[in-house]
Amino acid sequence: MRLPRPRSLAGQLFAMQAVLVAVVVAGCALFTYLSDRGQAETAARRQATAAARAVADSASVREAITGAGDPTARLQPYASDVQRHTGVDFVTIMDTDGIRWTHPDRDRIGERFLGHIGPALKGRTFSETYTGTLGPSVRVVTPVYGGEHRVVGLVSAGITIDEITAQARGQVLAVAGVAIAALVLGGIGTYVINARLRRHTHGMNAAELSRMHAYHQAALHAVREGLVMLDAQRRVALINDGARELLGTGEEAVGRGVAELGLPAPLTGALLAAEPRVDEVHLTADRVVVVNTSPVASGERRGTVVTLRDHTELQSVMGELDSERGFTQALRSQAHEAANRLHTVVSLIELGRADDAVEFATAELELAQALTDQVVGAVSEPVLAALLLGKAAQANEHGVELVVSGETRIDDGLLPQTLPARDLVTVLGNLIDNAVDAAQGSPRARVTVTARADADALLLRVTDTGPGVDPEHADAVFERGWSTKPAGPGGRGLGLALVRQAAGRGGGTLELAQAPDGGATFTVRLPLSGAVPEQRTDSVREARA
Known part of the structure; x- marks a missing residue:
């Protein structure tokens, strides 16, 4: 058996708010009813007091009581007029024994007054709620004074509870109308608010929202x-x-x-x-x-x-892959050239010119070995030596001569203390690639590389014979996306930005200057282990400027 789906959060809030509004409105209505009932009784008591005192203070009433003749004949019409004009339900005038001289019902005249008269006989006006011949009523009893301040009679005026209830009922009906209107408006407002909440919560209940929040947080951190x-x-x-x-x-x-x-x-x-x-x-x-x-x-x-x-690791791997691709192309070209040279040597031997064949082969070997001996002799670090040899073959493929300057000197084991091998490939590889691109097509196309370890810093310098960099673009050349060449499928203008980033990670600097031959010179300085921290901080700041 499938259990019903719990009510949505918006539905639960609507039900709760509707009940709350109904309870508040009902409470206000009940409070208003009780308050109006109390106020109606207080107003009836004041009204009865005013009517009773007015009758007791009347000179005609005093004369009718103390004079000769039947008091009822004179007082009954008067009491009826007062009752009609003041809005009270009865005005009863009686003697000091409580025998009525007036009453709304003439058959009750001459009977004993139902209620208390003791305080009035002592000269005090008082009120009480008592059940008399007309039913429960709020009544006031006050004395009538004759000569020498003597009590000669009593006057009672009152309003029945039914009349008070009828007045309160009219007020309650008005309050009930207002309460119903408030309940309807509150219900409509609650419905509108919860309809909007339902749209925002997509009709989900509290448990679903809580579970979604938990999954949301877990997914964000995972x-x-x-x-x-x-x-x-x-x-x-x-x-x-x-x-x-x-x-x-x-x-x-x-x-x-x-x-x-x-x-x-x-x-x-x-x-x-x-x-x-x-x-x-x-x-x-x-x-x-x-x-x-x-x-x-x-x-x-x-x-x-x-x-x-x-993309950091991937970019480094792509840089290494580009270098490997360049090495492969260079090796393929060298293999092709070697095959051509071998065919030349074989042909010279077949022609009987063995001496010319030996001289030709020896000259090619000396030329290739010279660069290898120069690089290996100056650079003991295997990663840097392999990078320079590979880039030399790659530059030669593009018709550019790569020269390692005589100042180059790097001992084995120095670079791991200064720059990781991957960052070295990023820094020097990108600088050489940019220099080869710039030098292509220039007279005596050449790229000169210097790698030297000073007392406190490692210096890497690459100089080309290209057109150089416009001084107006000296700062922009290091920004990502800047390039003097059209963008290819993978985009351009990232190499120098990566060089500056790698140099910054090592606490170094990257500088651009004009080469003596008119090309550009890029210089990277990286502090060696044990460099002063303040210098490292300044270098980082300069690299990131």
């Missing part, structure tokens, strides 16, 4: 990709652990504007953009991130969902 949600004012509404790590922010990022997070300007611009961004590559202080943004509209509120993927 996913490795970065996720940032921005509100309509471009403030951070939500950020998960992955995004905090990629952007270098903390818990205080929530509620702050994107411009206040201290991110690089291109990345800040991408997050603030109104249009969607798809797979854009951006750099932070030490990361390469792929950014996707998607605007979100929900009713009147708008925002942006931002996803971030860490």
Whole structure:
């Protein structure tokens, strides 16, 4: 048997609010009824007191009581007039023994008054609620004074409870009408509010909302990709652990504007953009991130969902892969050249010119061995030596001569203390690739590489014979996306930005200068182990400027 689905949160709130409004309205109505009933009794008592005292103070009443003749004949018409004009239900005038001289019912005249008269005989006006011949009533009894301040009679005036109840009932009906109107308006308002709540909660009940929140929090912390949600004012509404790590922010990022997070300007611009961004590559202080943004509209509120993927490792691997691809192409070219040279040597031997064949082969071997001996002799670090040899073959393939300067000297075991091998490939590989691209087509196309370890720093310098860099673009050349060449399928303008990022991670600097031959010179300085911390801090700041 399938259990019924629990009522939605909006439905539960509607039921609770409707009951609450009904209870409040009923309570107010009951309080108003009791209050009006009490006020009606108080007003009846004041009205009866005024009528009784007016009759007791009348000179004609005093004369009728103390004079000769039957008091009833004179007092009954008078009492009837007073009763009619004052709105009380009865006016009874009696002697000091309580025998009635007047009564609304003439048959009751001459009978004893039903009620208390003791306080009035002592000269005090008092009121009470008593059941008499006309039923329960609120009555007032007051003395009538004759000569020498002597009590000669009593006057009682009152209003029946039925009359008071009838007056209160009319007021209660008005209150009930107001209460019903308030209940209807409250119900309509509650329904409208809860209908809106139902739309926002998609008709889910409290348990479903709680479970969804728990899953939401677990998913945010479990996913490795970065996720940032921005509100309509471009403030951070939500950020998960992955995004905090990629952007270098903390818990205080929530509620702050994107411009206040201290991110690089291109990345800040991408997050603030109104249009969607798809797979854009951006750099932070030490990361390469792929950014996707998607605007979100929900009713009147708008925002942006931002996803971030860490591209740092992949970018490094792609750089290494590009280098390996270049090495492969260079080796293929060298193999082709070697085959050509071997055919030349064989042909010379077949022609009987063995001496010319030996001379030709020896010259080629000496030329190839010279660069290898120079690199291996100056650079004992295997990663750097292999990188320079590979790049030399790759540059030769593009018609550019790669020269290792005589200042180059790197001992084995030095680089792991200064720069990881992967960062070395990123820094020097990108600098050489850019230099080879710039030197192609120039007279005596050449790229000169210097790698030297000084007392406290490692210096890496790459100089080309290309056209150089316009001084107006000296700062922009390090920004992501800047390039003098058309963008390819994978985009351009990322190499120098990655170089500066890698140098910054090592606490170093990246500088651009004009080469003596008119080309460009890029210099990277990285502090060695044991460098002064203040110098490292300044270098980081300069690299990130």
